[in-house]
Amino acid sequence: GAGVSQTPSNKVTEKGKYVELRCDPISGHTALYWYRQSLGQGPEFLIYFQGTGAADDSGLPNDRFFAVRPEGSVSTLKIQRTERGDSAVYLCASSPSDRNTDTQYFGPGTRLTVL
């Protein structure tokens, strides 16, 4: 079946602009995670959704970052007033339930470059 997909695969924007990154999880997966991976680093937890609600957003770096999952499926990560330091690969993962022992299935990521 289809895996996790993320669009766009690459996004180049200018400092100060607004961007939206989309994640389509595996059908039926109730849990969805966003991570940020900077060059030479491991994925950094940003936010976790269970269904439509953000169960834990403690990893969002500041109030410029926001994520939604209005129907409990597709999720959008929104970044306002982008800064050069936001440049990274943004990863999305989904898992079948809210058990943290479940396998997370990762998408290929969106590479964001802020000029």
Added chain:
Amino acid sequence: AQSVTQLGSHVSVSEGALVLLRCNYSSSVPPYLFWYVQYPNQGLQLLLKYTTGATLVKGINGFEAEFKKSETSFHLTKPSAHMSDAAEYFCAVTTFLNQFYFGTGTSLTVIP
């Protein structure tokens, strides 16, 4: 708080040799531990995980890892490296909260 340390950002082994990738964790509560692999231009893929029960965990592609609480370690091993094992490997920890902490990764090179 939880954290993961992966010793050795780059490891090179000869084809057929033992693979040993090190992972140490820090956690104040019983951890769940994972190893993920990232092949070039692909998403992260689960290799294996420890949750409860047997401390020696077997995963895909011949990899295994042993949870050693006394050493706070979860090292990844494979008896005989194959060229196709060349990839980036990440160790991760979580607890009863759904926050996952990843190490900085180890890049494995397999020399023919």
